[in-house]
Amino acid sequence: MPILEEYTYVFAIGTFFALLEAYNNGANDVANAWATSVSSRSVTYRQAMLLCLIFEMTGALAVGARTASTIKNGIIPISAFENNAGVQLLAFTCASAGAATWVMWCTRHNAHVSSTYSLVSSIAGVGVATVGAKGVQWGWNKGQGLGAIFSGLAMAPLIAGGFGAAIFMLIKLVVHLRTNPVPWAVWTSPFFFLIAGTICTLSIVYKGSPKLGLNNKPGWYIASVSLGTGFGLFLLAALFFVPYVHGKVVKKDYTLKLYHVFLGPLLFKRPAPADAEFAKVPDYAVIHHAGEDEDDSSSDKSVTKVHSDDELAEKNAIKGDAITPTPVPVHNGAKTLAEEENAVPVNAQAVYQAQLRRALERHHADLRKTRGPIGWAMRTLHNNPPGAGSVYERHNMKALLRRLPAYPVVACFYGLYYDIHKSQVGVMGTPEGRRMDRVYAHATKYPNEVEYLYSFVQIITACTASFAHGANDVGNAVGVWAAMYAAWSTSTATAAKAEVPLWQIAVTALTICIGFITYGYNIMKVMGNKITYHSPSRGSSMEMGAAITILIFSQYKLPVSTSMCITGATVGVGLCNGTPKAVNWQRVGLLFFSWVMTIPIAGLIGGITMGLFLNAPHF
Structure with missing residues (x-):
């Protein structure tokens, strides 16, 4: 089919806004997903960037295309465009522009919104401007309409909160409440490798990537491969990870290096240094929002002190x-x-x-x-x-x-x-600082040795959460971009089952990672420790609960907000402290308010933009 040459400039603009929306997704949702790990000091920001790049790309390329068809065709039916490729191209260009504009403004002002719901709402607004309200799929539409997508506004945080709370309560009962919790933490840690390995493998195999030929396998195959991979990681953790952390946490062998992990069970016989009892692990029971105003601690000594x-x-x-x-x-x-x-x-x-x-x-x-x-x-x-x-x-x-x-x-x-x-x-002494002091006071601080061990586990759960995000959210931007590309390259309105090119998924996933690396700090600096007290054991439960929820929704082709899932899991874990006062409900309320307001605002931006261009005078 011939290329729609007269709309090449529209496709170029649409590509820019589609990639900008993906960039904002990384700066917003991915930053929120990694905020718990960085704020808990389990990983540094740079380490999070590298791990994000690896697992986001893997999740996107393995299972990321599954949600693309819902975004692309489940909200505005393909018949609404009456086989007019130019209108379809313009529609998805305006949808990307509306979502990207809103999310970029919010990210710049440290306002945490859902990029998923921004895009969905913008597409709905474009649909109203194009074919009228009756032409938009407001109902369930076999799980692909707005009713199904917006049901996640309430379902996703609750489900993620339940999973996160269940996982943390398991840690709390099995480890934290013990008289001597450190050995219990060491010997039960492989269980989390089992969960992470099983969930990641299940997401690939069960209705997974058609490119790998795994989407039509029988149930016994899916179960055996998923559990086999999970138990394989469990065995590797028991052989290599447990001896390593046993030496670091129980023996307090500060001379151990990361490459010593390959010695495996031989580390049990490795003698600890004579002064090992004086070794200390990092202090995780710190208030990250507070600090002293040290005027001279970080000022340039070569510059004369001048009051600004x-x-x-x-x-x-x-x-x-x-x-x-x-x-x-x-x-x-x-x-x-x-x-x-x-x-x-x-x-x-x-x-x-x-x-x-x-x-x-x-x-x-x-x-x-x-x-x-x-x-x-x-x-x-x-x-x-x-x-x-x-x-x-x-x-x-x-x-x-x-x-x-x-x-x-x-x-x-x-x-x-x-x-x-x-x-x-x-911000010490500010209203927010005092509020968080009250919230932290209701959270039990567990031994640093236990939290240090779970900092390793949190790396696994954070990578699982990043894999889940790549599997789910890459479909948002790539769905509309794929529709633009198909309409432009074939001069026909794209079919409902048009395949999303793998190179577009890769480019979108890479753009998401770049957004997190270069702009994610705007969200991360306000989301870390602003809802409840964070620590590695809590953070690993939050991330795993969110990851499981995202993967469940992704397998059923339902785009869901990563932000909502991690927020729900954070609240669920915070409530496990035993009192509602351990959660900053003001921040939770502001987040929910921003989610709700995203729907009309993003919809209006996309709809008004589409209405102006569609009805502009021309000759």
Whole structure:
């Protein structure tokens, strides 16, 4: 079939917005999925990036195409386009534009929304603008209509919360509540390898990738392969992982290196150092949102200390000088001088904003000390600030020319060096800080040796969650992109069963990973430890509960929000502390509000865009 040449520019624009939507998906949903691991300090941000790249790509290429047909054809029936390829191409271009615009704005302002529901809502709005409300599949539509998709708004968090709570309660009863929990944690750890291996294999084999010829296998084959892989990992963990963590946690052998894991059972005979009893494991019972304001700890020593406008604003606000005080009249000595000073109003909002900006400046000061491209770029921006006057002033134009080469470098590398723990320093004493102190007070802190062991387990569960995300969410962006490509390349409205090219799945998955690496810190810095207290044992339960839920929905071709699943699992695990006060319900309420508001806003953006272009005057 001939290419729809007159719509090539539309396809180019649609491709840009489809990939931008995938980029936002990585910056939003993937960042949320890895926030528990990074905030629990089980992995560093850079380690999370590498693991994300591997498992997102694997999940997308193995089972990712299954949800594409639902996004592509389950909401707007193919007959609605009346075989007009141009209209179909324009429709999915506007849908991608609406979803990408909304999610990008929310991510930039640290607002956590669902990229899945943004795209679904935008497609629904486009459908209304194209064929009217009656032409949109509002009902169940054999599990592919909006009714089936939006049912996940309530079902997915509840199911994920149930799975997460069940897994954590199992850990709590078997390990945490024991008199000596460390040995119990060591010997039961292979069980989590069994779960992770079985779930990942099941997602590939059971209704899995047609490319591998696994989608039509009998039930006994599916069960034997899935359980066989799971028990294989269980055996490997028992032979190699258990002796390694036994030496690290029980014997406290701090001389063990990661490559010693291949010694297996021989590590049981390895003698511990004489001073092993003094060895310490990382402290996981820390408050990540708090911190001291150390003015000189991260400032450039080569630069003379000059108070910034933010610092002066903060100090003036604290003194009561941020706003002009109204003179307090003296009534015959009725008020003392101290009483008059205390009566001066304080601009609390100015204090709060200055506090956050100073914390960010300390982080930037650390980046300026680093070597490599990011250090050079941050120093360039710092040493060439814009001066007074408009942008067209000569000195401002010179500064802009010097700063221009640094901007793309910062855009590419800033996320690689971002420290979400430092980004939360500086909010001590704020309303949010005090609220989280109350939430953390209701969470039991377990021994660091046990949490250290589960930090290894959490890596497995995080990788499983990333695999599940790649299997599910890659279908969102690739579904509409595949529809655009089919309409453009064949000049006909794409068929309901059109195959999604593997190269499009790969490109979309890679774009999702790039979004997480370069922009995910915006969501991760506000989602880590903002709902309940996190630790490796809790985080592994949250991630596994979310992963199981996502894979279940994916196998039945139901796009579901990764954000909703991990949030539901987080709340479920938080409630296992025994009191509702261990959950920050204000944050949960804000999240739910943002999910609900996404539906009309994304739908309106997509629908209005489609209506304008579809009905624009032409000749």
